[in-house]
Amino acid sequence: MSDLNALFQAIKQRDPNQAPFHQAVEEVFGSLAPFLAKNPQYTKYGLLERIVEPERVVSFRVTWVDDNGQVQVNRGYRVQMNSAIGPYKGGLRFHPTVDLGVLKFLAFEQVFKNALTTLPMGGGKGGSDFDPKGKSDAEVMRFCQAFMSELFRHIGADTDVPAGDIGVGGREIGFLYGQYKKLRNEFSSVLTGKGLTWGGSLIRPEATGYGTVYFAESMLNTRGESFEGKRVVISGSGNVSQYAAEKSIQKGAKVLTVSDSNGYVLFPENGMTEKQLADLLVLKNERRERLSVYAKEQGLQYFADQKPWGVACDVALPCATQNELDTEDAKTLLKNGCICVAEGANMPSTLGAVNVFIDAKILYAPGKASNAGGVATSGLEMSQNAIRLSWSTEEVDQRLFDIMKNIHENCVEHGSENGFVNYVNGANIAGFKKVATAMLEQGVL
Ligand SMILES: NC(=O)C1=CN([C@@H]2O[C@H](COP(=O)(O)OP(=O)(O)OC[C@H]3O[C@@H](n4cnc5c(N)ncnc54)[C@H](O)[C@@H]3O)[C@@H](O)[C@H]2O)C=CC1
Numbered sequence: 201m202s203d204l205n206a207l208f209q210a211i212k213q214r215d216p217n218q219a220p221f222h223q224a225v226e227e228v229f230g231s232l233a234p235f236l237a238k239n240p241q242y243t244k245y246g247l248l249e250r251i252v253e254p255e256r257v258v259s260f261r262v263t264w265v266d267d268n269g270q271v272q273v274n275r276g277y278r279v280q281m282n283s284a285i286g287p288y289k290g291g292l293r294f295h296p297t298v299d300l301g302v303l304k305f306l307a308f309e310q311v312f313k314n315a316l317t318t319l320p321m322g323g324g325k326g327g328s329d330f331d332p333k334g335k336s337d338a339e340v341m342r343f344c345q346a347f348m349s350e351l352f353r354h355i356g357a358d359t360d361v362p363a364g365d366i367g368v369g370g371r372e373i374g375f376l377y378g379q380y381k382k383l384r385n386e387f388s389s390v391l392t393g394k395g396l397t398w399g400g401s402l403i404r405p406e407a408t409g410y411g412t413v414y415f416a417e418s419m420l421n422t423r424g425e426s427f428e429g430k431r432v433v434i435s436g437s438g439n440v441s442q443y444a445a446e447k448s449i450q451k452g453a454k455v456l457t458v459s460d461s462n463g464y465v466l467f468p469e470n471g472m473t474e475k476q477l478a479d480l481l482v483l484k485n486e487r488r489e490r491l492s493v494y495a496k497e498q499g500l501q502y503f504a505d506q507k508p509w510g511v512a513c514d515v516a517l518p519c520a521t522q523n524e525l526d527t528e529d530a531k532t533l534l535k536n537g538c539i540c541v542a543e544g545a546n547m548p549s550t551l552g553a554v555n556v557f558i559d560a561k562i563l564y565a566p567g568k569a570s571n572a573g574g575v576a577t578s579g580l581e582m583s584q585n586a587i588r589l590s591w592s593t594e595e596v597d598q599r600l601f602d603i604m605k606n607i608h609e610n611c612v613e614h615g616s617e618n619g620f621v622n623y624v625n626g627a628n629i630a631g632f633k634k635v636a637t638a639m640l641e642q643g644v645l
């Protein structure tokens with residue numbers, strides 16, 4: 201079968217309850233249709249049917265005991281999507297919304313993203329419907345240990361290398377790594393995002409946010425613009441948002457908002473200060489409080505149950521979660537003068553919103569291109585572990601910068617259409633070509 205539409209219908213019929221995965225596939229197929237018409241060799245040997253089907257899906261029970269002595273049961277997963285160009289690589293998400301539809305979309309996106317980084321990494325994603333919110337450190341530790349007690353069988357430094365994502369940061373990676381090491385009796389590069397004293401890389405915590413800003417600035421440069429003086433609206437207030445804000449401030453931009461699932465905080469017109477950012481990091485990463493508390497403490501305006509897209513800006517960086525920016529939000533951003541949208545999150549814009557941006561020919565980057573700096577720096581962490589050396593901050597940051605510049609150039613090369621760069625097509629086609637070529641060369645598997 202090589203008819204993309206028929207294949208897409210078959211995918212939906214096979215797993216009707218996996219809407220986020222369908223959305224991710226629809227976007228990629230939209231880019232591939234004209235490319236495949238000109239390059240029919242990529243439709244042979246069931247390549248398209250294979251690329252949308254995970255190589256392996258592991259689903260398991262995670263049983264742990266809460267602080268009240270009650271037994272809790274969660275679901276754990278690892279979706280090993282594609283290993284054509286390297287070991288499966290991609291984060292773990294702990295959030296109540298996690299299910300197979302979400303993880304298959306994330307793993308599918310990861311395949312193309314990882315290919316764009318130029319590093320040898322296949323694509324995977326995993327996680328659990330466990331909600332870390334409101335849990336004690338001891339509960340999070342017991343959960344992570346229980347989760348790894350099954351996951352350890354399926355991963356390894358040359359097989360599958362997980363990392364963080366929503367709800368999984370440095371604390372969780374530590375607990376997961378400790379349990380892996382105990383069970384396997386080996387100290388290996390099986391997770392990335394590790395602590396600096398036990399194999400982690402400098403700049404990995406910063407990498408996704410920094411990389412998103414590097415990519416956005418490359419886009420702005422194509423129109424003779426930069427971050428200097430730009431009004432930047434950011435959603436989310438977790439890892440990606442924090443360092444997108446930091447790099448934006450370093451580049452002279454004014455960060456006007458951050459948000460969480462309950463609302464957003466508005467900063468005065470000169471934007472968030474470095475001190476306010478430092479306080480945000482303590483509030484979110486150590487005290488683990490909500491943004492409403494931050495707004496109160498900082499004397500800032502807080503808009504409950506609202507998204508930040510109505511705030512007038514030049515640059516929007518959606519850094520929270522999938523489908524957080526819909527068609528109406530996209531129209532509002534355009535109406536208010538936004539000229540650049542770079543996704544720090546995975547698939548934060550609905551397909552309708554993406555079309556609004558592309559039709560208006562603004563600078564729009566899909567997450568698989570603009571947020572690839574996180575996984576790229578995870579790849580650099582694996583490289584450092586392999587040679588048993590640690591690179592300096594400057595060295596890792598320079599490599600990250602170069603990788604983001606290279607991804608931008610690759611998108612321009614594959615996505616230019618009559619003077620306009622369609623970064624969605626560019627990212628999808630460039631990522632696909634690399635993975636598909638490897639799959640064809642390795643035979644029908
Ligand atoms: N951590 C990483 O290195 C990478 C993360 N990403 C993506 O970036 C996004 C954010 O991830 P992290 O910052 O790592 O997670 P995190 O757990 O550190 O932060 C998530 C943030 O999103 C907010 N959020 C969650 N659901 C929301 C909703 N429905 N509405 C508004 N805000 C919501 C949370 O309040 C929190 O501020 C995700 O889409 C993730 O897949 C992408 C590439 C790499």
Ligand SMILES: O=C(O)CCC(=O)C(=O)O
Nearest residue numbers: 290291363365574575578
């Ligand atoms: O660093 C990694 O391996 C994972 C990053 C990730 O989950 C992502 O790019 O969405």
